[in-house]
């Protein structure tokens with residue numbers, strides 16, 4: 001497994017400032033999640049393949065970004081790991097382990113159970129939060145279900161989590177229904193809900209795409225700060241390769257259901273091997289693009305790559321290109 005220098009990127013200060021790890025937890029850098037040959041089809045064993053033979057691992061405390069265009073299978077992969085896939089999804093895998101325990105019964109067609117120790121933050125807090133319950137009731141319900149709050153101190157703990165995610169005016173926030181808060185505040189509430197159960201792995205599916213650019217950066221900074229103080233591993237799902245490179249140790253690139261590249265985020269810009277990754281990177285505007293009438297599009301870059309790869313073989317579609325060039 002690739003081990004990265006969390007230390008270099010951590011906004012939480014020196015390792016000495018971090019809390020001590022609990023004895024039963026894997027050491028920093030050790031594998032927390034291991035997935036082998038995961039395939040997900042929708043509509044039964046012969047249905048459409050959304051994720052194809054994907055293998056990867058995530059170390060304790062590691063930050064992984066999963067990037068790819070819409071429909072490439074990112075959410076399906078994240079949901080398979082978290083155990084949130086809908087019943088029409090058909091899952092096969094040779095191994096899926098979390099903190100040393102199997103999280104798949106390996107029987108074809110059976111979904112993994114929702115996994116203790118994992119939490120998810122979704123793109124749209126408005127539809128993920130319960131619209132009827134107040135923020136305070138939702139937070140208390142999670143704390144009580146998790147057994148981490150007693151009746152006497154539960155209100156104080158809920159407020160403490162809201163404070164940690166940067167919210168103020170806590171009386172109002174505790175009483176508010178989600179629709180009474182701004183988009184940025186709702187996203188912070190989602191983070192408090194996800195992190196108050198002290199997960200070992202937090203999966204954030206497009207956590208900032210409903211926010212404007214500066215709020216998105218502030219939210220990502222906060223997410224990194226909160227997870228690094230507890231050595232919580234992070235799987236960030238995003239279509240924004242720029243954001244992925246800035247906020248992760250490794251980046252995984254998905255293309256039409258295949259995991260076509262796994263690389264250190266610090267190196268990806270200069271060492272991308274797969275034409276799709278190279279295409280994604282070339283679509284990021286740089287100073288070199290000043291004065292251009294138009295920026296390269298992914299379609300144009302891929303068409304170029306397709307021609308180059310096709311010169312060495314017969315290739316029809318993007319999936320063939322992915323396999324042919326990997």
Ligand SMILES: Nc1ncnc2c1ncn2[C@@H]1O[C@H](COP(=O)(O)OP(=O)(O)OP(=O)(O)O)[C@@H](O)[C@H]1O
Nearest residue numbers: 042050068069070071072073074075076077086239
């Ligand atoms: N419940 C479902 N039933 C049938 N097909 C589905 C279902 N969910 C997703 N798919 C299909 O699986 C493929 C992968 O979708 P997925 O949502 O995982 O991609 P994604 O990369 O997360 O895209 P986006 O960024 O738009 O969410 C797509 O072709 C999609 O249409």
